[in-house]
Amino acid sequence: MRWIRSAALASLLVAVGVVIAPFLWFPFMATKAYPGQHMINAIAGVLLGPTWASLIAFAIGLIRIMLNIGTIYSIPGGIPGAIVVGLSARMFRKIGLKFELAALTEPIGTIFIGATLAVYVFAPQLGHGEMIGALIPIYVAWASSCIPGSILGFLILEALKHVGITAESLGH
Numbered sequence: 001m002r003w004i005r006s007a008a009l010a011s012l013l014v015a016v017g018v019v020i021a022p023f024l025w026f027p028f029m030a031t032k033a034y035p036g037q038h039m040i041n042a043i044a045g046v047l048l049g050p051t052w053a054s055l056i057a058f059a060i061g062l063i064r065i066m067l068n069i070g071t072i073y074s075i076p077g078g079i080p081g082a083i084v085v086g087l088s089a090r091m092f093r094k095i096g097l098k099f100e101l102a103a104l105t106e107p108i109g110t111i112f113i114g115a116t117l118a119v120y121v122f123a124p125q126l127g128h129g130e131m132i133g134a135l136i137p138i139y140v141a142w143a144s145s146c147i148p149g150s151i152l153g154f155l156i157l158e159a160l161k162h163v164g165i166t167a168e169s170l171g172h
Contacts, residue, residue, distance in 0.1 A: 002171035009170065010052050013040050017060035021069050026145075032071050033145035035152070037061070037078045038110060042103035042153025045085025047160075047167050053082035072126060076117040077110060081146060084109030089167070099167065100157045106150035107143060115142050 017040040024036040037060060044053035057078035064070025088102035115138045123132060160166070 005170050006048055006052055006172070009048060010044070010056050013044050013056050014059045014063070016040065017056070018063045018067070021060070021064050021067075032064075032069070032074070033141055034064070034070065034074065034077075035145045035149035037074065038081060038106050038146040038149025039153040039156065041078060041082040041110075042085055042106050042150045043156055043160075045082050045106070046089045046100055046102050046153075046157055047165075047170055047172065048086070049090065049167075049172055050083045050086025053086045054079045057082040072122060073118050076114045076122055077142065078114070080109035080113035080117070081106040081150075082109070084113070085150075093167075100154060100161065103154035103157055104150050106153065107146045110146040111139050111143050115139050 017036055020036045021034060024034060026033050037057065040060065041053060041057055044056045048056075058075065061070055061074030061078050064074055065072060085102050085106050088105040089099045092099040092102050116135065119132065119135050119138055
């Protein structure tokens with residue numbers, strides 16, 4: 001039963017992530033920054049954990065690429081943030097912290113891990129040499145996307161908690 005609830009919520013989060021994508025993005029160099037992805041990462045990581053959250057981030061990124069409203073950079077831009085939130089939520093639960101606060105750790109994965117991978121692994125493979133020296137500008141641009149997205153995700157988690165939807169109610 002837990003797997004079915006998780007899969008249903010994951011499907012819903014992918015659908016929401018794809019539907020809002022055309023309305024919440026801005027271009028930066030060869031990337032398209034998308035705060036909605038970070039909001040979904042924050043929600044998925046806290047409610048479902050790192051595995052589901054990373055699968056959701058990958059699915060949204062892949063669909064955005066196929067619909068031409070995303071770039072290959074959505075993969076390193078989304079997945080690390082989702083994993084960091086999921087792992088942080090687990091850790092916060094174990095040490096007794098309010099685990100919804102883990103939503104605010106999403107920028108750690110996106111900015112420092114995701115942007116670094118994008119600049120030093122993905123960009124050279126794609127012939128986007130102009131990004132190689134642009135790590136700090138990429139950090140700043142992606143921060144302007146993921147910080148508001150993770151805050152929005154945290155606020156949505158707080159609202160969901162007030163109506164009884166929590167990781168515990170989902171069996172996580």
